Structures are given as structure tokens and as C-alpha cells.
Amino acid sequence: MKIGIVCYPTFGGSGVVATEFGMALADKGHEVHFITYNQPVRLDFFTHNLHFHEVLLEEYPLFQYQPYELALSSKMVEIVEKHQLEVLHVHYAIPHAYAAFMAKKMLLEKGIHIKVVTTLHGTDITLVGSHPTYKTAVEFSINNSDVVTSVSNSLKEDTLRLFNITNDIKVIYNFIDTEKYDKANQTECKRAGIALPEERIVTHVSNFRPVKRTEDVIKVFNEIQKEIPSKLLMVGDGVDRSKTELLVKELGIEDKVLFLGNSNEVAKILCYSDLFLLPSKTESFGLAALEAMAASTAVISTNTGGLPEVNIHGKTGYLSTIGDISDMAKNAITILKDDETLDTFKHNAKEHTKLFSLENILPVYEDIYQSCYVKN
Ligand code: GMT
Numbered sequence: 413m414k415i416g417i418v419c420y421p422t423f424g425g426s427g428v429v430a431t432e433f434g435m436a437l438a439d440k441g442h443e444v445h446f447i448t449y450n451q452p453v454r455l456d457f458f459t460h461n462l463h464f465h466e467v468l469l470e471e472y473p474l475f476q477y478q479p480y481e482l483a484l485s486s487k488m489v490e491i492v493e494k495h496q497l498e499v500l501h502v503h504y505a506i507p508h509a510y511a512a513f514m515a516k517k518m519l520l521e522k523g524i525h526i527k528v529v530t531t532l533h534g535t536d537i538t539l540v541g542s543h544p545t546y547k548t549a550v551e552f553s554i555n556n557s558d559v560v561t562s563v564s565n566s567l568k569e570d571t572l573r574l575f576n577i578t579n580d581i582k583v584i585y586n587f588i589d590t591e592k593y594d595k596a597n598q599t600e601c602k603r604a605g606i607a608l609p610e611e612r613i614v615t616h617v618s619n620f621r622p623v624k625r626t627e628d629v630i631k632v633f634n635e636i637q638k639e640i641p642s643k644l645l646m647v648g649d650g651v652d653r654s655k656t657e658l659l660v661k662e663l664g665i666e667d668k669v670l671f672l673g674n675s676n677e678v679a680k681i682l683c684y685s686d687l688f689l690l691p692s693k694t695e696s697f698g699l700a701a702l703e704a705m706a707a708s709t710a711v712i713s714t715n716t717g718g719l720p721e722v723n724i725h726g727k728t729g730y731l732s733t734i735g736d737i738s739d740m741a742k743n744a745i746t747i748l749k750d751d752e753t754l755d756t757f758k759h760n761a762k763e764h765t766k767l768f769s770l771e772n773i774l775p776v777y778e779d780i781y782q783s784c785y786v787k788n
Pocket residue numbers: 420423424425426427429504533534535536538563586623694695696697698699700
């Protein structure tokens with residue numbers, strides 16, 4: 413089919429899911445068109461037959477804020493018409509679902525019918541979408557999408573609790589390309605360059621926003637390293653990075669913590685990892701945890717949002733209450749203290765990712781696209 417994908421092109425989870433999803437669809441022979449303001453960070457044009465259409469903004473002195481929704485809607489109309497797209501899949505409701513609704517109406521005026529699939533990812537509902545500033549428009553966009561999907565049961569429940577929803581919401585988990593993370597396929601996994609043989613490697617990957625509680629990552633690691641020789645890899649960047657680095661200095665553990673910044677090589681970095689820390693305040697799914705699990709890494713996370721649907725307590729890792737540093741550290745030490753326990757958790761983590769495999773999730777979306785097809 414000919415599919416238009418609208419997403420944020422950044423390192424955030426929704427953009428990563430949308431990009432990897434588009435590449436997987438292209439691998440299966442679909443014609444995929446990305447419509448967004450920059451080339452998505454994980455988009456690999458060289459090995460995939462994909463198209464990228466940049467949404468350009470026109471500066472004008474009157475605008476304090478440039479009207480991105482208008483530019484996006486206009487671009488969607490142009491690309492649907494020009495390439496005869498058959499379905500539009502928008503990731504993250506704000507403002508994509510709203511802009512898609514407008515594009516659909518404009519296309520109808522031209523006698524072109526197109527259906528819109530909206531995938532809800534998390535903060536578009538929880539932290540941002542339900543704020544009174546946006547709520548009316550987000551609710552309208554969800555109720556007027558042709559198909560609405562949510563990345564976890566927890567997010568669906570949040571959506572139904574926070575909005576007056578008249579539309580059906582299908583839960584379809586985020587997917588993972590398990591092979592990509594398979595350590596067996598990682599020829600470049602040179603662990604010795606990162607840590608001593610007797611050291612464990614702990615990892616955190618995020619956009620360093622307050623919701624990720626990156627200072628808790630440092631506090632938990634500080635307790636771990638008192639008991640177990642270990643290193644911490646901090647991957648990503650964002651507003652909380654400097655205060656997180658400051659805490660590392662205050663605790664005097666600079667020699668044990670490496671800040672790697674944003675990376676397109678997450679799979680390669682995770683190949684070193686024994687344990688992943690995700691102490692988030694809220695997480696509709698926790699794609700970063702799933703990526704770690706696919707690289708056979710045990711997970712210590714909070715028990716918020718969709719995390720219990722991804723990280724299974726006592727099997728793939730442990731869940732703790734938000735901010736409970738000592739419980740997270742205690743659980744981490746339980747996992748890391750001997751090789752046999754660590755290997756069991758790592759094996760379980762990898763096994764559990766089969767539930768989220770590309771082969772399971774992709775056909776569900778293909779069926780949805782087929783059901784949306786309208787002959788023009
Ligand atoms: O900023 C982003 O794009 C990341 C963030 C978001 O709000 O969209 O990620 C959300 O979507 C991811 C992919 O579906 C989920 O794995 C994350 O849990 C979710 N983040 C939150 O709920 C805070």
C-alpha cells in the first residue's frame with residue numbers, strides 16, 4: 413500500500429517507533445512517505461526505499477509562533493494527492509491528529525477520500541494532551557480519527573479517564589526488531605573498552621526530561637557501585653542533563669559514570685549492558701526498556717503507567733514505587749550479585765521481547781490499513 417507517516421523526527425520514543433515502523437513497512441514492499449519537519453533521526457534511506465517530505469515553515473514578523481499545523485496539513489494534502497497515498501498514519505496526537513483531520517477535509521473537497529489512523533504514545537495524553545490548553549482539540553482529534561490505537565492498556569485507560577472518548581481505542585503494543593539487538597549478531601560489541609572484566613555495566617537511555625528522573629538513576633547507581641564493581645552509561649541529552657552531571661560530581665563517582673549524549677547506535681551501546689535503569693515518573697510503555705530487554709538486559713523500573721506490561725516483576729527485572737531509591741538499588745544488587753541470577757534475568761528479558769516482535773505487530777497494522785482503504 414501507499415502509506416503516509418507523520419511523526420516527530422527526534423530522539424523521542426514516538427518518533428523512533430514511527431521511523432522503525434516505516435522502515436519495516438518499506439522492507440515488506442509498501443511505499444512509505446514520511447511527512448515531518450526534519451529527516452527522522454533513525455531513518456535509513458540508503459537501505460530502505462522510503463520517501464521524506466519536509467514541512468517548511470514560512471517566517472513572518474507577525475508570527476510569534478509559526479503555524480506548524482497549517483503547514484503540515486497543506487503538506488499532507490499535497491503529498492496524498494501527488495503520490496496517491498491510501499492511508500495516513502499519525503504518531504502522537506498533538507498536533508498531528510488535528511492537522512490530519514483538516515487535511516482529510518481539504519482532500520474531500522477535491523473528491524479524494526483518505527482515512528486517518530492515530531497512534532497515541534503517552535505525553536500527548538498524560539502530561540500535555542489533557543492540559544486545558546489542548547484538551548478540547550485533542551479530544552476532538554481522537555474522536556474524529558478513523559482508527560485510534562494506543563501503545564498499552566494503561567494508556568488506553570488514561571485516555572478514557574482523562575477525555576470524553578466516543579471512538580474505539582485498539583491497544584497495539586510497540587514493536588521491536590529483536591534480531592537487531594541480538595548480541596549474537598553484534599560483531600562490534602567490545603565490552604573491554606568500557607569496563608573491567610569484573611565490573612557490571614548499568615545503562616540508562618532517555619531524553620533527560622524531568623519525567624525520566626535521571627537524578628534517581630544516579631542515586632540508584634551510587635548505591636549499586638558501593639556493593640558491586642560497576643560502570644554506568646548515560647545515553648541521551650535534554651534539560652536535566654547538567655544537573656544530573658552535577659550530582660555525579662557531588663557524589664564523587666565521575667570515574668564510574670560516562671555521559672555519551674544522543675546516539676543513533678543504541679543497539680551497539682546496549683550490547684555492553686547488564687542492567688537498565690528506568691525510574692520514570694510516568695511511562696505509557698517504556699520503549700527504552702524494551703530495547704534494552706531485546707539486548708538481553710535486565711530492567712529496574714518504576715511500576716507506573718505501561719511499564720508493568722513490559723517489565724515483568726521478578727522475571728525480566730523488578731518494579732518499584734516512584735522515587736524509592738533504596739528498593740530499586742536493593743533489587744538491582746539482587747540481580748547483579750551473581751552470574752547465575754544475572755544470566756537468568758537477562759535470558760528472561762530477551763525471551764519476553766518475543767511478545768513484541770515485528771512479526772507479531774506489523775501484520776496487525778497492515779490489517780488496519782487494509783480496512784481503511786477507500787478506492788478513489
Ligand atoms: O517524547 C517522546 O516522543 C517520547 C515520549 C512521548 O511522550 O511520546 O514517549 C512516549 O512514547 C513512547 C513510544 O510509544 C513510549 O515508549 C514512552 O513510554 C512514552 N513516554 C511517556 O509516556 C512519558
